[in-house]
Amino acid sequence: DIQMTQSPSSLSASVGDRVAITCRASQSISKYLNWYQQKPGKAPRVVIYAVSNLQHGVPSRFSGSGSGTDFTLNISSLQPEDFATYYCQQSHTTPYTFGQGTTLEIK
Amino acid sequence: HEQLVESGGGLVKSGGSLRLSCGASGFTFSDDYLNWIRQAPGKGLEWIAYISGSGNSLSYTDSVTGRFTISRDNAKKSLFLQMNGLRAEDTAVYYCARGVDPYCRGGNCYSFNLWGQGTMVTVSS
Numbered sequence: 326d327i328q329m330t331q332s333p334s335s336l337s338a339s340v341g342d343r344v345a346i347t348c349r350a351s352q353s354i355s356k357y358l359n360w361y362q363q364k365p366g367k368a369p370r371v372v373i374y375a376v377s378n379l380q381h382g383v384p385s386r387f388s389g390s391g392s393g394t395d396f397t398l399n400i401s402s403l404q405p406e407d408f409a410t411y412y413c414q415q416s417h418t419t420p421y422t423f424g425q426g427t428t429l430e431i432k
Numbered sequence: 433h434e435q436l437v438e439s440g441g442g443l444v445k446s447g448g449s450l451r452l453s454c455g456a457s458g459f460t461f462s463d464d465y466l467n468w469i470r471q472a473p474g475k476g477l478e479w480i481a482y483i484s485g486s487g488n489s490l491s492y493t494d495s496v497t498g499r500f501t502i503s504r505d506n507a508k509k510s511l512f513l514q515m516n517g518l519r520a521e522d523t524a525v526y527y528c529a530r531g532v533d534p535y536c537r538g539g540n541c542y543s544f545n546l547w548g549q550g551t552m553v554t555v556s557s
Contacts, residue, residue: 368549414543419493421467423476423478
């Protein structure tokens with residue numbers, strides 16, 4: 326199975342800050358890397374697909390980059406609604422696997 | 433408006449069975465790969481199974497192989513998960529989700545692009 330490792334596991338930031346969350350795959354997954362946002366008690370929603378593509382309706386302050394095994398989710402100018410848990414996920418090979426999650430908290 | 437709605441969760445004893453359903457609306461359905469993904473209380477996300485649009489291609493994660501069966505009824509726009517031999521470690525919120533298409537050639541078919549609200553399954557030991 327492809328292991329997905331996110332860092333950090335948790336992150337405290339303020340409204341207006343820029344943050345980065347990284348995700349490393351245990352083997353190359355080409356462009357098959359997605360990012361999800363989940364708020365408490367809600368289903369996840371995709372924010373970035375195929376490394377760097379912004380899902381329709383997601384604000385442009387979200388961006389993704391990377392290739393091969395190393396990927397980054399950037400959020401510029403944090404807004405109150407961005408505080409949530411973020412997961413990376415590989416869709417290269419089954420079983421499709423997720424990172425352990427990064428909880429973004431208000432400082 | 434595209435939507436997935438799960439049902440069928442509940443409390444079941446260890447070794448018991450449960451059948452989850454997921455109803456779809458607002459999209460074609462028969463063209464789409466569908467999945468079940470679960471989340472144990474306070475834990476991360478775990479993909480457990482997919483089924484192709486035709487129903488001819490299936491895949492499961494190892495921990496449920498032989499116990500769970502994914503199926504679909506395209507005429508009724510419904511997805512199912514038959515869960516047998518339930519264990520305490522199967523306790524989770526179960527989500528149905530659209531995607532991933534292994535033959536994706538563009539657009540957002542690389543990810544789980546539509547999710548239901550989830551249904552809770554609790555297995556008591």
